[in-house]
Amino acid sequence: MIRHLGLCLLLLAAFWVTPTAKAATVCTATSTPMIFPQAGPTQVDSNAVVTVTCNTFGLSLLATARVRMCLNLDGGSVAPAQIVPRRMQNSFGDPLNFQLYSNPAHTVIWGGSAAPGVPAAVQIDLEYGVPVLGGAGTATTTIYGRVPAQSGLAAGTFTNSFAAANAVLTYRYSEALLATPPWPTSCLAGGNGGASTGFPFTASAPVASRCTISTATDLDFGNVPGAIATNRDQTSAVTFTCTGRTAWNVGLDNGIHAAGTTRRMRLGTSANYVRYELYRDAGHSQRWGTTAGTDTASGTGSGGAQTVTVQGRVPAGQMVPAGTYADTVTVTITY
Secondary structure, three states: OOOOOOOOOOOOOOOOOOOOOOOEEEEEEEEOOEEOOOOOOOOEEEEEEEEEEEEEEOOOOOEEEEEEEEEEEOOOOOOOOOOOOEEEEOOOOOEEEEEEEOOOOOOOEOOOOOOOOOOOOEEEEEEEEEOOOOEEEEEEEEEEEEEOOOOOOEOEEEEEEEOOOOEEEEEEEEEEEOOOOOOOOOOOOOOOEEEEEEOOEEEEEEEOOOEEEEEEOOOOOOOOOOOEOOOEEEEEEEEEEEOEOOEEEEEEOOOOOOEOOEEEEEEOOOOOEEEEEEEOOOOOOOEOOOOOOOOOEEEEOOOOEEEEEEEEEEOOOEOOOOOOEEOOOOEEEEO
16 A cells, blocks of 8 residues: 655744834923012012923834923912912912013913913923833923012012912823824824823012102291290101001101200301201100100001101290201101
């Protein structure tokens, strides 16, 4: 019997399947604080820097990641949470206007809404390589801050805290193996995925206690014919401006011709004097001096102009030669 022997060969075909990009991209953001110098009657500027870092893991071959991100800023934690203008406040709730911009010329307000008429967020596009073990990319941008010159401010340290809900990074990412993927259509749509995270920071500005004297009117007792037979009373006004909530004391010295604590007006360069006194009250019982809390006028700044009245008196019973008598008194505000 003849048998036919055959060899069956099993042919195995190996197929290499190209994996798809299914890596996770996670972005985080941090910001430096926005610290302004002394605010008040002049404009002051400051900057903060936002740093965004994106990490991509899980791609098995050389690849590229593209991330489209938006940095959103609202009005912060100070109520009302408005953007134009933004506001800080001190511990008493007094307001201070400021603004945040996306350009160094301070002309483009940094916002975070797509609503009509509301300033837009700042968009950043980040592209970086992702080798076998993963990759990362970093981008930075500057927030340009400005406190405009403003009057009527109160003293204190003003702040506005931008929490994670007030300063938000939203992003979408695209990934591809051995190729460059298209950009996501926006910070909220397109690409392979996305998320959001906060980048909290605080804006702060100090307003120092400050007082300035604007006017001090002359105290003119008028003309006296012959002897000074009756008291001569007149008033003067000192006008000044102090930052709000600033405690102040207005003092008057004894003049340049005083004899001890006795105020005197002098006739030219002669040895002839007329005694007079300055008071804080219309009853002429509270002498005006320079010791804060004792014989000065005191009050609290309003942020606007304030005036104190100086009550002057030339007492009766003086006989002096005819002529013009004068003295110079220095006004001092202690705060």
